[in-house]
Amino acid sequence: MSDAPVGDSLQRARQRLTKALESAGRPPDDARLLAVSKTKPAALIRQAYAWGQREFGENYLQEALDKQTELSDLRDIVWHFIGPLQSNKTRAVAEHFAWVHSVDRAKVARRLAEQRPASLGPLNICLQVNVSAESSKAGVAPEALDALADEVAALSNLRLRGLMAIPALAIGLETQREPLARLRQLQEGLKRRLPQAPLDTLSMGMSDDLEAAVLEGATLVRLGTAIFGARGPHR
Numbered sequence: 001m002s003d004a005p006v007g008d009s010l011q012r013a014r015q016r017l018t019k020a021l022e023s024a025g026r027p028p029d030d031a032r033l034l035a036v037s038k039t040k041p042a043a044l045i046r047q048a049y050a051w052g053q054r055e056f057g058e059n060y061l062q063e064a065l066d067k068q069t070e071l072s073d074l075r076d077i078v079w080h081f082i083g084p085l086q087s088n089k090t091r092a093v094a095e096h097f098a099w100v101h102s103v104d105r106a107k108v109a110r111r112l113a114e115q116r117p118a119s120l121g122p123l124n125i126c127l128q129v130n131v132s133a134e135s136s137k138a139g140v141a142p143e144a145l146d147a148l149a150d151e152v153a154a155l156s157n158l159r160l161r162g163l164m165a166i167p168a169l170a171i172g173l174e175t176q177r178e179p180l181a182r183l184r185q186l187q188e189g190l191k192r193r194l195p196q197a198p199l200d201t202l203s204m205g206m207s208d209d210l211e212a213a214v215l216e217g218a219t220l221v222r223l224g225t226a227i228f229g230a231r232g233p234h235r
């Protein structure tokens with residue numbers, strides 16, 4: 001693949017985000033793009049980087065670590081871990097990522113806090129919330145969020161930045177907005193509850209629901225397909 005496809009789709013994604021922010025009556029730099037590069041080769045990440053993208057999201061630990069090694073010359077790249085996180089994988093995540101979006105239980109948070117090397121500064125945390133109440137989906141139940149947030153906010157080496165959700169697939173802007181609005185309301189509740197916490201991030205919006213997410217206040221939209229094209233199976 002040549003350079004043009006990633007650069008073109010990245011430009012289109014940026015325009016789409018700018019337009020969505022404008023339609024929502026928000027400032028043009030009020031949300032940023034996280035390029036979700038899972039299953040995609042390091043060469044494509046390098047292309048997106050050359051086009052100015054700095055923040056990348058990965059779901060699978062070993063795959064991410066391999067790509068980080070290949071791209072270690074890109075000093076100011078910012079890696080976000082956005083996939084399901086088992087407690088036996090926390091050490092590598094704490095050592096090799098700047099952000100984790102998928103914290104949904106206290107045990108994982110405590111391990112990340114313990115294992116974060118002090119030299120790297122605090123690890124940025126978003127709590128994943130199961131806003132669609134699907135029993136199979138990851139994420140803390142909304143009823144259990146306050147307790148988890150209290151515990152995470154009290155841990156050193158972590159910075160509680162906000163909430164993340166992957167709502168159930170929905171068609172149509174209004175249907176898409178419902179769970180995203182719930183996440184925003186939960187975040188507002190947390191801000192009142194924990195005024196000292198740096199709760200500035202709503203990680204929501206993917207290739208299919210970016211516009212709905214921006215209308216509901218997303219500050220970090222996670223785009224995979226829209227930037228890198230359709231994905232094959234996870235290797």
Ligand SMILES: *Cc1c(COP(=O)(O)O)cnc(C)c1O
Nearest residue numbers: 036082206207222223224225226
């Ligand atoms: C894969 C993934 C995305 C990107 O999804 P697209 O629909 O390809 O934009 C975003 N967030 C998470 C947590 C993902 O796993």
